[in-house]
Amino acid sequence: MDTILKRSWAEPYKMKMVELLKMTTRAQRSRAMKKAGYNTFLLRSEDVYIDLLTDSGTNAMSDRQWSALMLGDEAYAGSKSYYHMENAIQKYYGYKYIVPTHQGRGAENILSKVLIKKGDIIPGNMYFTTTRLHQELAGGKFVDIIVDEAHDPFNEHPFKGNVDLNKLEAVVKKYGAKRIPYVSIATNVNMAGGQPISMKNLKELRAYTQKKNIRIIHDMTRVAENAYFIQQREKGYEKRSIREIVKEICSLTDGATMSAKKDALVNIGGFMATNEWEVFEEARNLVVVYEGLHTYGGLAGRDMEAIAVGIEESLNDHHQRARVGQVEYLGNKMESYGIPIVKPVGGHGVFVDAKSFLPHLTQDDFPAQALAAEIYIESGVRTMERGIVSAGRKPNGEHYYPKLELVRFTVPRRVYTQAHTDVVAEAVAAVFERRKKIKGLRMVYEPKYLRFFQARFEPKV
DSSP: OHHHHHSOOOOSOOOSOOOOOOOOOHHHHHHHHHHTTTOGGGSOGGGOSEEOSOSSSOSOOOHHHHHHHTTOOOOSSSOHHHHHHHHHHHHHTOOSEEEEESSHHHHHHHHHHHHOOTTOEEEESSOOHHHHHHHHHTTOEEEEOBOGGGGOTTOOOTTTTOBOHHHHHHHHHHHOGGGOOEEEEESSBTTTTSBOOOHHHHHHHHHHHHHHTOEEEEEOTTHHHHHHHHHHHSTTOTTSOHHHHHHHHHHTSSEEEEETTSTTOOSSOEEEEESOHHHHHHHHHHHHHHTSOTTTTTOOHHHHHHHHHHHHHHTOHHHHHHHHHHHHHHHHHHHHTTOOBOSSOOSSEEEEEHHHHSTTSOGGGOHHHHHHHHHHHHHSEEOEEESHHHHOBOTTSOBOOOSOOEEEEEOOTTOOOHHHHHHHHHHHHHHHHTGGGOOOEEEEEOOSSOGGGTOEEEEOO
16 A cells, blocks of 8 residues: 555546647736736736636536536526535535525625624634625624644644634633634635644534534535545544545534535535524525525526536545645645745645745735735746735724735646646746845735735835
8 A cells, every 4th residue: 555655646637628828928927917016816817827826716627517517407496407506515515405606705695694793703713814704794703713733834733724622612701602603614724724624623623512502614615625634644534535524524514605616626606505494594585685596596507517516526536636636746846945835735725934935024015915926927827925915904904914924826626737836836946046135015005805806016115
């Protein structure tokens, strides 16, 4: 078995179609970056060579998924495609009631409106941008209860997505269980660097919340990747399939939100799931107001068909090994060049530690934002900031100052080759060699919400 593990692996698919990429010069990229206000979100995709901005909706669908698109039932009410998607979610995830939405944040919006009231407290294993905003808009307050190791980029704890039960107990004692509508649990915590939660920790959390009569709501966007890490790292799960582990994870929670644009391998779509009829009934009413009828929720029938197929494909062991393996390859390549990255390497991307990369800059210089801009100018590789800009502002107007200041190299599923990955690592190494010359940025435009999407910057002199 050890000999097999040491051998090279290859992707469990072959290519039927390619998309031609635009090659640009450094001068062209410098102009494009300036025009975009040094915000990679504002670049035009046609000016990007290798796009690692996000793995959300950027995956390559399979021939089975493309075929499924042709089977889409576009009926306004009672679409059979909805029932195909509902059946897949119930079969593979185990949740009883399903509310389709156009993507994950649609599900977050509805869930927050149903469960959160003004003054509520929502503990969670590190914030995510849209999740926290919806909680705040509904009148709640997020409290971080993730283990301390998650805030240390170089700590190699295998499950940095774990909940610190002592932190949760302190929150419950301070506010009371009745003010906590649910504990928000992400599998493969994005903002921590794509770090998993262990099954052991989740079971302990489940036991605690049952005693306190508190729900667990699951952000399951990357649950299959988390299952892969449990399979590889947690004793007793090495012979369990991804499919079995995912089902067990979901069984330990009361409901979920999902952006199907990640694990489920589609370009658009999501859902809210719950095991509570009363919650489902209210959510089903609200989806009609904000998204669309309860049997399409802002999605075309063809999108729901693709999701049904994508869910099944995402649970294939060979797929997850190749998916996470490509990310690990990129992380190992960067480490070989001495580039400081979050360790262990996460499931959906490599996160470069901008504080260590640019130690001469303070967080008020927006170092991760500056580094993402420099990487694009160097190579045409688009990444994104995950630091002070993404963290946003507190209700009193002050910046949040997260301990992690990261640049995320997010790897889309089934899209790029190993050669692309080598180009990315070499580009970062080139920027690393001239890192002392990189200057910080100042923000010249800031939108009201989720500023990292649309903020604009200028280089400091």
